[in-house]
Amino acid sequence: MVVTLVVATTADPASVGPASALLAMPAWSPGPSLAEGMESFSNGEVRLLKHESSIVAEDDLDSRWEAATGEEVAEVIFLSRHTAVSSRPALTVHPIGVPHLREDETPPAGGRPGWAAPPSPRIGPWLRLLRKIAGEQGLMPEFEVTLEATHHGPVTNTPTMFVEIGSTEEYWKRQDAAQAIALLLWEGLGLGGGGGVGNWHGNNGRDKVLLGIGGGHYVPRHMDIILKDGVWVGHLLSGYSLPMEDPNLVNGKPTEKEIRGTWKQAIKVSYEATKSAFPGGEVIAHLDHKSFKSWQKNAITSFLHEQKIKVGKPDDFF
Numbered sequence: 459m460v461v462t463l464v465v466a467t468t469a470d471p472a473s474v475g476p477a478s479a480l481l482a483m484p485a486w487s488p489g490p491s492l493a494e495g496m497e498s499f500s501n502g503e504v505r506l507l508k509h510e511s512s513i514v515a516e517d518d519l520d521s522r523w524e525a526a527t528g529e530e531v532a533e534v535i536f537l538s539r540h541t542a543v544s545s546r547p548a549l550t551v552h553p554i555g556v557p558h559l560r561e562d563e564t565p566p567a568g569g570r571p572g573w574a575a576p577p578s579p580r581i582g583p584w585l586r587l588l589r590k591i592a593g594e595q596g597l598m599p600e601f602e603v604t605l606e607a608t609h610h611g612p613v614t615n616t617p618t619m620f621v622e623i624g625s626t627e628e629y630w631k632r633q634d635a636a637q638a639i640a641l642l643l644w645e646g647l648g649l650g651g652g653g654g655v656g657n658w659h660g661n662n663g664r665d666k667v668l669l670g671i672g673g674g675h676y677v678p679r680h681m682d683i684i685l686k687d688g689v690w691v692g693h694l695l696s697g698y699s700l701p702m703e704d705p706n707l708v709n710g711k712p713t714e715k716e717i718r719g720t721w722k723q724a725i726k727v728s729y730e731a732t733k734s735a736f737p738g739g740e741v742i743a744h745l746d747h748k749s750f751k752s753w754q755k756n757a758i759t760s761f762l763h764e765q766k767i768k769v770g771k772p773d774d775f776f
Contacts, residue, residue, distance in 0.1 A: 466508050485501050557574040587655050677696060
């Protein structure tokens with residue numbers, strides 16, 4: 459059997475809260491245990507796994523589940539808390555990975571240097587569905603419903619996304635926010651009898667996938683496109699995930715042939731991971747032009763052309 463693995467941790471109220479709200483809905487039954495401190499529940503083709511560790515600490519849960527149960531994991535969805543300096547209440551979704559880190563660097567929040575998980579095809583459709591649910595539940599405008607750029611672990615090998623509640627303990631424990639996330643999972647995975655939301659088929663005429671490059675952590679200029687129906691979402695690389703060492707400039711142009719930094723690695727790894735998650739799709743890079751200096755934009759555009767990665771404008775995604 460091919461299953462969806464939903465992962466929560468009892469160490470995080472913004473994780474276990476939505477999990478408990480989801481388990482209060484019909485048709486769940488006990489499932490197998492991977493190890494001490496881990497329990498699972500089954501509902502159709504969905505498995506909810508709870509553990510006691512940090513959400514970013516348990517690597518390879520997809521392959522570990524397959525080894526223990528014989529069930530193939532098609533996707534992994536993590537439930538987690540979100541933190542922000544602004545402390546603003548938020549509901550967020552995002553892909554995971556640390557593709558910009560060098561091999562000798564230690565990821566600050568899980569993952570493996572130079573790695574990015576295949577992004578879940580559900581990210582774009584679920585962002586739009588989450589905004590709908592949050593509006594119907596009266597959480598907006600108090601809660602911002604938004605994307606985050608690609609960041610942190612844990613390591614997985616199958617299409618993955620994080621769904622989070624932010625941004626302080628007061629909101630992590632909010633039952634109405636937990637219920638909204640549970641409804642997102644219930645409807646998005648088709649547990650209520652529907653077909654689910656965000657299932658990738660690659661042959662429905664809407665097969666263009668956005669690879670976001672540049673901008674801040676909440677990728678506002680990519681969001682402007684993604685909020686429109688029919689847009690699929692791959693990795694989202696904010697400026698901090700594109701390290702570029704400032705070259706010597708003459709007349710505004712780099713004098714060095716090679717602009718150092720791991721930005722090329724980050725783009726290439728993220729592109730390949732996105733391509734693997736959307737078989738048959740056309741991955742198109744969308745640049746947040748205003749977030750780059752001219753030499754950065756020129757270098758990135760040139761590299762994308764070298765890699766035969768199409769660069770698109772907003773209209774190219776519709």
